Amino acid sequence: MQHMASLTRLHEVAEPTAIEVARLSHVYAGPEGGVPALEDISMKVAAGRFVVIVGPSGCGKTSLLMMLAGLRHQTEGTILCNERPINRPDPARVGVVFQEASLFPWLSAVDNIEFPLALRGMPKEERRRHAEAMLRLVGLEGFGGRYPHELSGGMKQRVSIARGLVQDPPVLLMDEPFAALDEQTRMTMGHELLRIWSTTRKTVVFITHSLTEAVYLADEVLVMSARPGRIIDRIPVTLPRPRTYEMMATDTFGRLRDRIWQQIRKTTQPGLA
Amino acid sequence: MTRTQIILTRLVLLGLVVATWELLPRLGFVNPRLLPPLSDVLTMLGQLLGRAQVQEAIWVTAAEVIVAFMIAVPLGAAIGVLIAENDYVGDIFRPMLFYVFSIPKSIFLPMFILIFGIGFGQKVAYAAFSTTFVVIMSAAAAVESVKADHILVARSYGATRGQILTRVYVPSMLPVLLETLRISMIFNFTGVMIAEMYASRTGIGHLIANWGENFQMRQLFAGVILLAVVAILFNEAVRYLESRCSTWRA
Structure with a gap:
C-alpha cells in the first residue's frame, strides 16, 4: 500500500516542470586556457519524476549537479527550478545528498x-x-x-x-549516494530510496556509475558523453512501478541496461564502436 | 589484560622505581652524593618550597611561561591559518617556515641575549620564538583537516560564511587545536628552561643549573621533580579537555 502513490504515476498528466536546463555550457580555467567541461546541456524534468544521469568518469556529471544545486556557476545557459533561476544554494527548493x-x-x-x-x-x-x-x-x-x-x-x-x-524541498539532488556501499547494501538502499520517494513525491536527479542502479531507479536515464559532457541519449524506463528485484532478470531490464552500456562504450572508446 | 590489571602493573612499576631510588643509595650500591635517596630529595623539595628565593623563582618562571605562551599561540595560529587558507601566502612562506622549523632554535639564543639582554624579555622572546613554529605547523594542519565536503554540505544548506566558520571550521579543528596547545606548551616550557639555564639571574631553570654546577644533587633532583610534576599536570589537564571535546572521534 505504500506504493499506491507511485502507481498513480503510471497515468501521467501534464505535470509542471520542476527543473529546466537550457543550453548550459561550462568551461574551466585551466593552466593552458579554458577546458570545456560541459557542452550544450538541455533537459527538462517534470515534477515528481526520478531522473538518473550516467556517464563515464570525468564527464562533468557532478559539476552539472553542483550547478543544479547552485554551488557552482556555469559559463553559459540557464537553470530554472520551479520556474525561477538557480544561481546560489536555495535549500527551500533543492536538497542535496552527497557521497558517503x-x-x-x-x-x-x-x-x-x-x-x-x-x-x-x-x-x-x-x-x-x-x-x-x-x-x-x-x-x-x-x-x-x-x-x-x-x-x-x-x-x-x-x-x-x-x-x-x-x-x-520539492527537488532532491543525489550525487552517487550509494557509491561507497557494498553491493547488497546498495540494492537495499535503492529499494528504500524508491519507497521514500513514493511517499514524499519529490523530483529526484540522481547520479550514478552503476547501470543496474540507473535502470532500477529511473523514470528516465540521461547518458552523458566523455568530456566535454553532452547528453547523448535519453532513455525512458518503461518498467512498471513499484519496481521489484525480480525485474532485474527480465529482458526489458537487460535491453535497457545494454543500451546505456553501448552508449557509454561508444563515447569512451570511439574507435571500438 | 583488563584495565585494572594494567593500572596495577603501572603502579607496581612506579613502586619499583621509587624503591630502587630510595634503596640503591641507602644500601651503598650508588654514591648517595651522586644520587641522594628519594626521601631526602622530597624533604629538600619541601624545604625549598618554603624559601623566598625559590618562591620568587617559581613566579618568575611561571610568568615567563604564561606570557610566552600567550604571544606564541595566537601569533602562530594566525600565521598558520593564513598560510593554509591563502594560497598566495602559503606558496611564498611555507618553504621558508619549514626550513627555519628544522633548525634547532637554541642556536639563536646568543642573539636573543644580545638584543634583549639577560632578563624577562629575553626568556619570553626566545620561548615564544621557539614555540611559534610548532604552532604555525599545527594550526596549518588543523585548517587542512577541515574537509572540503563538509564545507560544501554547509554551503548547499545555505550557510553563511560566519556559520561555516563556527559550525564547520571550529568543530573540525578543535581536536587538532587542543593537541597544538599541549605540544606548544611542551616547546614553550622547554624554551624558557633553556633560556634560564643558559644565562639568567633567577627562575627555576637558573636555580637548577646552579645546583648542578655546585654539585647540590638533592636540590637539583628536587627541582627536576617540581618541574616534571608541573609539566605533567598541564599536559594531563589539556588531554582531559581533548578527550571531552572529541567523543565523536572513532
Whole structure:
C-alpha cells in the first residue's frame, strides 16, 4: 500500500516542470586556457519524476549537479527550478545528498538532520520534531543519538537522505549516494530510496556509475558523453512501478541496461564502436 | 589484560622505581652524593618550597611561561591559518617556515641575549620564538583537516560564511587545536628552561643549573621533580579537555 502513490504515476498528466536546463555550457580555467567541461546541456524534468544521469568518469556529471544545486556557476545557459533561476544554494527548493563521508562526525545523527534547520535559526523543539519525523521516514527510529562512526554505511546514507529532505524541498539532488556501499547494501538502499520517494513525491536527479542502479531507479536515464559532457541519449524506463528485484532478470531490464552500456562504450572508446 | 590489571602493573612499576631510588643509595650500591635517596630529595623539595628565593623563582618562571605562551599561540595560529587558507601566502612562506622549523632554535639564543639582554624579555622572546613554529605547523594542519565536503554540505544548506566558520571550521579543528596547545606548551616550557639555564639571574631553570654546577644533587633532583610534576599536570589537564571535546572521534 505504500506504493499506491507511485502507481498513480503510471497515468501521467501534464505535470509542471520542476527543473529546466537550457543550453548550459561550462568551461574551466585551466593552466593552458579554458577546458570545456560541459557542452550544450538541455533537459527538462517534470515534477515528481526520478531522473538518473550516467556517464563515464570525468564527464562533468557532478559539476552539472553542483550547478543544479547552485554551488557552482556555469559559463553559459540557464537553470530554472520551479520556474525561477538557480544561481546560489536555495535549500527551500533543492536538497542535496552527497557521497558517503558527508555527515558531520561531531554531530549525532539527529543533530546532523537538524543542521539545515539550525542554520535557519529554527527553535530547538520544532527542529527535533522535524528530525524525528525524518528518522521515522528513513527507517532509523531510535538511532538519532548515534554518532556517524557508530552507524553502518547504509545507515549513514539514510541519515544523509533525511538531512536532504528535512526542509521538505520539492527537488532532491543525489550525487552517487550509494557509491561507497557494498553491493547488497546498495540494492537495499535503492529499494528504500524508491519507497521514500513514493511517499514524499519529490523530483529526484540522481547520479550514478552503476547501470543496474540507473535502470532500477529511473523514470528516465540521461547518458552523458566523455568530456566535454553532452547528453547523448535519453532513455525512458518503461518498467512498471513499484519496481521489484525480480525485474532485474527480465529482458526489458537487460535491453535497457545494454543500451546505456553501448552508449557509454561508444563515447569512451570511439574507435571500438 | 583488563584495565585494572594494567593500572596495577603501572603502579607496581612506579613502586619499583621509587624503591630502587630510595634503596640503591641507602644500601651503598650508588654514591648517595651522586644520587641522594628519594626521601631526602622530597624533604629538600619541601624545604625549598618554603624559601623566598625559590618562591620568587617559581613566579618568575611561571610568568615567563604564561606570557610566552600567550604571544606564541595566537601569533602562530594566525600565521598558520593564513598560510593554509591563502594560497598566495602559503606558496611564498611555507618553504621558508619549514626550513627555519628544522633548525634547532637554541642556536639563536646568543642573539636573543644580545638584543634583549639577560632578563624577562629575553626568556619570553626566545620561548615564544621557539614555540611559534610548532604552532604555525599545527594550526596549518588543523585548517587542512577541515574537509572540503563538509564545507560544501554547509554551503548547499545555505550557510553563511560566519556559520561555516563556527559550525564547520571550529568543530573540525578543535581536536587538532587542543593537541597544538599541549605540544606548544611542551616547546614553550622547554624554551624558557633553556633560556634560564643558559644565562639568567633567577627562575627555576637558573636555580637548577646552579645546583648542578655546585654539585647540590638533592636540590637539583628536587627541582627536576617540581618541574616534571608541573609539566605533567598541564599536559594531563589539556588531554582531559581533548578527550571531552572529541567523543565523536572513532
